[in-house]
Amino acid sequence: MQGSTHAIDVGHATGESLLLHLTHPEVPRPSQVFGITSLKFQHERAAARIIETSYPDEIKIQLYLGDAVYRPAADAPLSPQSSVQIMRHPLEPKDGDHSLIHPYYTSIIALDCAYHFRTRESFLAQSILSLAPGGSIALADMCVDTSTPNPTVRALRRLYYNLFSICPANMITIQGYKETMEGLGYQNVTIEDISPCVFPGFTAFLEKRGVGWWIFARMIMVWWKLCGARFIIASGERSSRTGP
DSSP states (O other), rough: OOOOOEEEEEEETTTTTHHHHHHHSSSSOOOEEEEEOHHHHHHHHHHHHHHHSSOOOOOOOEEEESSSSSSOSSOOOEEEEEEEESSSSOBBBBBBTTTBBSSOOEEEEEESSSGGGGTTHHHHHHHHEEEEEEEEEEEEEEEEEEOOOOOHHHHHHHHHHHHHTGGGGGOHHHHHHHHHHHHHHHHEEEEEEEEHHHHHHHHHHHHHTOOHHHHHHHHHHHHHHHTTEEEEEEEEOHHHOSOO
């Protein structure tokens, strides 16, 4: 990232990825970083870690506690508890012409979380309106190999959706994912299936942690091999032309 850059890190957990933006020697420093997580303990822990971390003063970081998808709220927001916490959603539009309270973003990343959103398509639609011309989005995400499996697999998938808190509307095919992004206006959309690089290593790690984790690892393998889950990297850009 060059010049004045603004990034959103969605699903940052306890802040490890935020600290990469701020301190890692091989990561270009943004001008401003916004973080979003829906879990209070992660939000508070990330805020505490950032406050305790030494990073360049010119970088502004702001954390939002709530859903990744902006929804108008009737209740007045609570006061922030620290200098890095904010109450306005990073994707909140200012008015009907999509001018923003927050700056247009150079990059938006959502790592291993968008399959939980209600819905992913809503998030992608809001994100493209919040990207600067030429800005990019990248997601580490899950989808499925086919949208019309046999009845047994459909029933098993529904069970896994409940177990893993997955929004069923998000479980589309790789091709459907690409078409959704392109239909929303993203350009240079790429989808890469990295399942063989993710599931085997993840389950091997879990199996070493005890009987309970071994059982969970077997469940993950069923999710992959039988239910047809696919772990992907998706990316796209907003047109470099100005305008909505």
